Amino acid sequence: MKNEIIIAGFGGQGVLSMGKILAYAGLLDGKEVSWMPAYGPEQRGGTANVTVILSDEMISSPVLDTYDVAVILNQQSLDKFESRVKPGGLLIYDPYGIHRKPQRTDIKVAAVEATEAAIESGNPKTYNMLLLGALLKLVPMVPIETVVKGLEKTLPPRHHKLIPLNREAILRGEQLVENL
Amino acid sequence: MKQHEEEVKLLKGNEAIAHAAIRYGVDGYFGYPITPQSEVLETLEALMPWETTGMVVLQAESEVAAINMVYGGASSGKAVMTSSSSPGVSLKQEGISYIAAGELPALIVNVMRGGPGLGTIQPSQADYFQAVKGGGHGDYHLIVLAPASVQEMADFVGLGFDLSFKYRTPAMILADGVIGQMMEKVVLPPAKPRRTDAEIEAQCPWAARGKHGRKQRNVSTTLELDPQAMEKNNIRLQETYRKIEQNEVRFEEYMTDDAEYLLVAFGCMSRICRKTIEDARAQGIKVGLLRPITLWPFPSEAISRLAERMKGILVCELNAGQMVEDVRLAVEGKTPVRHFGRTGGIVPNPTEVLDALRKEVIK
């Protein structure tokens, strides 16, 4: 089993950390993982994307041109990556700020209103965890509890009080795609 | 920190270098921030190894100062290292030449970015010539290790120091922005303690660390105004390089057994080429990979041997054609050798490599 994923949006949306949490969960689950960011000058508001691969076998290239799953958080990223989802693959996008919706018909498309849900929840910083919940519901590549365990291991103890909040956000994210 | 046992972590290549350095028992790291390698210094400062192993970590005022700190530390027999990225490594070249001339062990890490000039901060392999042909002034070589994974970033710290001390010559880890910035699973080796003063004195009787009762004083110098004596120094260096060429060539072959075509690539490009091979073989193209692990000494013999039965070779690099020259020297015209490269910080995807293989080699 291999999942090749691109997560793309603005810097500050938690793109890189979402990818890292997913990769870490994969690691805990015994998988081979890679996390390859498109890096640039340290800057807020610029575009950010990360390629995450979870695989049962050794990973060859961390750099890809096509993906099984794309998680798209702004229009530029949608324009750039929609064509690069493999036929039969999955495109998850947040419709907030999207004025040109995905056009492809040979892939599964899931609109996840994560911005709205994050604002509603009163914890906008859990935005990327909502998306992660949605992603894992649609593509259950690692158990949610492994993700939570990963948070415990990677977050410094002073941030452990935030783990229940993140867990809730992941579960809420799952609900967002329940009816899709 | 579980220093005394192996530990599995998810780390960036740059972070792995820092963790591995502490666990190897490195005595000192001297660095200067430059993208895309700053995480080496940042991670070391965050881990505070001076409180655990006693390792010295210092942010120097420049790359020039940092490499001269390495020269000073190495002169006293300590295991010392620095890291930088391309423009910074250019600045270090004078110091690297001194370290080589002084027959001193040291580890230099170059996480390459695109040049020339200030260039870009995106990945590149355009410092191949600089690394394998010397780099600074004078006749010398570095042992050049090219990691292709985060695991190798960690492993080559120890390997680099071991080889460097064995031959008393500086070693370089020649990585790139992809390997430095990507995260992968890495198994960190168990920590070993730093060498004691007595161990250093025994291992490095040449070290200028204070006479400590020694009758003869030790002097670390690279100056010799007598041409006869200076030629002897050069001959001694060359003899060392011949030994390294005989004993330390490292490379990896992938799917070469039945291959009709060969890709040659190092570092991140070798990873991309593996995916190309998966895709190509799915389409019935029999292609394999030779990945040099040591760029100097270069696996010329292995390439020459494989060239005998290949219909063609494609050398894939993040530069305008550097390693391809060494491949051609090794192949000696036995089969066509073509080059595929991207520059300026662009990392090609596996499909581009496959297209190039079709266009340039298979035809």
Next chain:
Amino acid sequence: MTKEEIISAGGSKVAAKPRLLLDVNMHYCPGCSHGVVHKLVAEVIDELGMEDTAIGVAPVGCAVFAYNYIDVDWVEAAHGRAPAVATALSRLNPDATVFTYQGDGDLAAIGTCETIHACNRGENIAIIFINNGIYGMTGGQMAPTTLEGMKTSTTPYGRRVDLNGYPLNITSLVKELDGTCYVTRQAVHTPAAVRKAKAAIKQAFINARDKKGTSFVEIVSTCNSGWKMSPEKANKWMEENMFEKYPLGELKNTVNPK
């Protein structure tokens, strides 16, 4: 005259050769200040019992071969980089007493960055700075400390500040840095000056050993070859010209404040 003849002619006037000054001919020109300062460094190391713990860092310049003359461990640095080399030696070998021995071109031109930052970090090292206002080894070119109007091979009509800038008073500069604990300017042109210079060098080595911060000892010196003067005339010229721009005395002492 052979060495033995010189010693026998001197009779009782030759007290002794410093034990740690190696028995080889120095390459310095007759009348050069380096020989005197080398002797003082050798005496200080011996008197402080640092033969086994001292590590010297030699520069590029006339003193490049300092390691041939004083019987301790040495590292020969690249041009200007001695303070960086000394930084690592000192930090990695905390039991050692590390000193650099540098000229004005090495310390105040190509190595200004390393000088300022080692002093600013307060590295526990002693810096011995020979300022003779000229590049000696390469044949008498302008140094950062060359005085206005002074003729050198690259300022054949005299240094012009409109073309070459002003003489650099690096010692006053490092005095202002929080990392320096002891900054002094001395000379070795008279017996009295030699005695004072020796005391200053000794203080610097003690400070380095005791991890008090950076000690900086400038020795205003002559280069009779580069200045194209007899040693005697060079001493006089130094007194009349160099001391005005580079006045002798202690600039800073936080270890033993007066």
